[in-house]
Amino acid sequence: MFYAQLLVNGLVQGLVIGLAALSITLVFGIARFPNAATGDFMTFGAYSALSAHKVTGSIAMGGLAAIIATGVISLLAYLAVFRRLAERSVVALLVASIGIAFFIRAVLGVAFGHSQQVFQVPLSRPYVFGSVRITPLDLQLALVALAALALVFAILYLTPIGRQMRAVADNRDLARVSGIRPDRVMIALWLLAGSVAGIAGMMLGIKTIVTPEFGWEMLLPAFTAGILGGIGSPVGAVVAGLILGVVQEVSTPFVGFTYKIALAFIIMLAVLLVRPRGLFGRLEGAR
Amino acid sequence: MTHTRRQFVGTIGAATALIGAPSILRAQAQGTFRIGALCPVTGSGSPFGSGMQKMIIAAAEAVNAAGGAAGRKIETISEDTQTSPQAAVLAAKKLIDVNKVQAVLGTWSSGVSLAVVPLTNDANIILMNTSGAPALSVPPANAKGLSYRFQATNDRFGRAFAEICEREGFRRPATMAFNNASGVGNTEGFRKAWEAKGHKVVESVVYEPNQPTYRSELQKVLAANPDVIVTGSYLADTTIIMREWYQSGQPVKWVMPGWAASPELVKAVGPDVVEGIISVDSVSNENALSYKAYDEAYRKATGQPGQSNVYAAMTWDMVHALALAIEAANGTDMAAINAKIREVSNPAGQQVYTYAEAKEALKKGKINFEGASSVLDFDQYGDVTPDFGVFFIEGGQLNRRYVVKI
Numbered sequence: 001m002f003y004a005q006l007l008v009n010g011l012v013q014g015l016v017i018g019l020a021a022l023s024i025t026l027v028f029g030i031a032r033f034p035n036a037a038t039g040d041f042m043t044f045g046a047y048s049a050l051s052a053h054k055v056t057g058s059i060a061m062g063g064l065a066a067i068i069a070t071g072v073i074s075l076l077a078y079l080a081v082f083r084r085l086a087e088r089s090v091v092a093l094l095v096a097s098i099g100i101a102f103f104i105r106a107v108l109g110v111a112f113g114h115s116q117q118v119f120q121v122p123l124s125r126p127y128v129f130g131s132v133r134i135t136p137l138d139l140q141l142a143l144v145a146l147a148a149l150a151l152v153f154a155i156l157y158l159t160p161i162g163r164q165m166r167a168v169a170d171n172r173d174l175a176r177v178s179g180i181r182p183d184r185v186m187i188a189l190w191l192l193a194g195s196v197a198g199i200a201g202m203m204l205g206i207k208t209i210v211t212p213e214f215g216w217e218m219l220l221p222a223f224t225a226g227i228l229g230g231i232g233s234p235v236g237a238v239v240a241g242l243i244l245g246v247v248q249e250v251s252t253p254f255v256g257f258t259y260k261i262a263l264a265f266i267i268m269l270a271v272l273l274v275r276p277r278g279l280f281g282r283l284e285g286a287r
Numbered sequence: 288m289t290h291t292r293r294q295f296v297g298t299i300g301a302a303t304a305l306i307g308a309p310s311i312l313r314a315q316a317q318g319t320f321r322i323g324a325l326c327p328v329t330g331s332g333s334p335f336g337s338g339m340q341k342m343i344i345a346a347a348e349a350v351n352a353a354g355g356a357a358g359r360k361i362e363t364i365s366e367d368t369q370t371s372p373q374a375a376v377l378a379a380k381k382l383i384d385v386n387k388v389q390a391v392l393g394t395w396s397s398g399v400s401l402a403v404v405p406l407t408n409d410a411n412i413i414l415m416n417t418s419g420a421p422a423l424s425v426p427p428a429n430a431k432g433l434s435y436r437f438q439a440t441n442d443r444f445g446r447a448f449a450e451i452c453e454r455e456g457f458r459r460p461a462t463m464a465f466n467n468a469s470g471v472g473n474t475e476g477f478r479k480a481w482e483a484k485g486h487k488v489v490e491s492v493v494y495e496p497n498q499p500t501y502r503s504e505l506q507k508v509l510a511a512n513p514d515v516i517v518t519g520s521y522l523a524d525t526t527i528i529m530r531e532w533y534q535s536g537q538p539v540k541w542v543m544p545g546w547a548a549s550p551e552l553v554k555a556v557g558p559d560v561v562e563g564i565i566s567v568d569s570v571s572n573e574n575a576l577s578y579k580a581y582d583e584a585y586r587k588a589t590g591q592p593g594q595s596n597v598y599a600a601m602t603w604d605m606v607h608a609l610a611l612a613i614e615a616a617n618g619t620d621m622a623a624i625n626a627k628i629r630e631v632s633n634p635a636g637q638q639v640y641t642y643a644e645a646k647e648a649l650k651k652g653k654i655n656f657e658g659a660s661s662v663l664d665f666d667q668y669g670d671v672t673p674d675f676g677v678f679f680i681e682g683g684q685l686n687r688r689y690v691v692k693i
Contacts (some may be wrong), residue, residue: 064552124534
């Protein structure tokens with residue numbers, strides 16, 4: 001039962017990591033570079049949600065603000081920077097995304113200050129199932145995460161623009177000669193990636209505290225999940241996020257709290273040694 | 288591009304001025320003793336930093352008004368650590384290399400002080416800090432004995448926690464510590480003191496920074512059924528822990544350092560969650576005449592009571608102890624000054640409270656400066672032992688119930 005509780009703790013943590021990893025892997029699959037600004041998109045989403053929540057008092061409005069504002073910021077980053085560098089090397093794009101990350105963090109720091117802010121949500125006692133305790137807040141956040149995931153996958157797999165996105169991810173040149181306009185696909189991609197990061201940021205912000213640095217600190221686990229799941233695989237990113245969250249928590253009775261973070265990376269190394277493309281990644285030929 | 292002769296002459300003139308500059312600086316330095324006021328004006332120390340800096344300047348003015356130290360005026364150069372070790376190192380380098388300060392005063396937070404102390408050691412100048420990490424007491428940080436600490440060590444905080452737990456009648460304490468020198472220093476200090484009293488700690492957990500949840504850590508601690516949890520924690524992690532603990536519904540008391548259980552924590556999680564938490568912080572030497580002088584200066588500089596910033600009282604004392612040591616050494620030789628710091632601050636000797644009074648008394652014999660922040664008696668490691676205020680959070684207010692001496 002002790003382990004069941006740890007499992008629940010890990011699942012909630014894993015959903016946040018999984019959403020952030022989903023944003024990273026979407027960009028990597030289609031725009032083909034690791035977007036280091038994802039963490040700061042999350043921070044931006046958290047501050048957007050926080051501001052909307054303060055004004056309206058509604059978490060739902062906060063979520064909406066996070067989705068819209070972060071989607072827009074992400075699109076602006078594409079239009080202003082990434083589009084111009086599209087034909088450059090991966091390194092150029094990576095460095096540019098680090099620059100955008102710093103820029104967003106600095107602006108948030110000036111606008112909101114560096115001291116911590118919190119979502120003033122009422123705290124409630126947990127539901128008890130047997131000896132497993134689940135707080136209503138975690139349950140709600142899990143539902144939000146699942147709804148966000150369902151929506152993203154519906155867009156990817158059930159809509160024409162989603163099909164086009166997947167086609168570009170598969171083979172950009174083939175997609176272009178088939179008449180897919182890359183511009184529309186990229187706009188949809190950045191809106192989607194930004195919104196997902198925004199939701200992840202809001203969830204993390206509600207669970208913890210919001211500071212200008214807090215999204216940046218989530219970047220490493222999110223990248224780890226993206227790589228573990230197989231770069232460019234949306235399903236893989238989410239599953240890997242959950243695995244990381246659960247393994248970290250369930251391992252604590254054996255390795256303690258200091259080394260649980262290291263354990264996540266050991267698992268990633270082990271998986272990559274046996275299966276270099278990650279859990280759900282496809283083999284890619286040399287380009 | 289063509290050069291005129293006039294431009295050439297101008298360049299030569301500028302170069303000459305540059306070469307000449309150090310001698311000009313030296314000439315100015317003859318009648319002054321330069322100190323760096325390196326405080327956390329921005330960053331997480333910002334509630335205290337600006338007041339700390341103002342009190343260094345105010346104390347230097349008090350010293351200068353009484354004729355300076357060893358015939359020299361104290362000249363203060365201010366810098367901001369941004370509460371970040373990287374920024375602090377850059378600022379300290381500038382103070383030491385460019386401004387040629389002979390002492391750095393006022394570093395706050397252990398990470399910052401531990402980053403700055405190698406620089407002051409290399410330059411063979413004094414560092415006076417307000418940080419808690421035990422590592423600052425011993426080599427390599429304090430290998431040269433040039434570092435002085437005006438705040439209680441984390442180890443002493445731990446001892447105060449043990450006194451409080453005994454006084455409050457707790458039987459089964461557990462500990463939770465943020466994994467750094469300061470956090471673990473608090474809980475280890477507690478464990479040593481508690482076990483020395485013949486009791487046992489039922490569970491202890493060290494946790495990592497920046498985690499989205501601390502529920503598993505809490506689960507482990509609460510599983511041992513403690514009646515109190517003693518922490519070495521900070522505001523951010525404490526905020527998350529308090530919310531998750533409250534939601535767990537398991538009743539337990541908390542004893543925390545004052546920088547974690549602060550008014551900001553009450554604001555972040557609400558008064559219901561933190562009701563009854565015991566917040567422990569060092570308190571100033573409030574009944575001393577030196578405190579009265581400090582309080583006046585602090586009110587004049589900031590419009591706030593001196594009680595609102597325990598660290599500002601420490602920086603006030605820094606300038607006093609240093610200036611008295613310079614006066615006693617009767618010169619600016621660093622080794623001589625360093626040798627005098629304990630002599631002017633520790634017993635025995637005539638108890639003195641203000642600089643002017645102390646300077647007068649120094650002519651007659653040995654003095655014992657009693658500070659505004661504590662009685663200011665440095666042990667062999669350059670550490671002081673302030674008293675601790677025990678605050679109970681009641682209805683969202685931090686009410687001081689009693690003071691603990693260790």
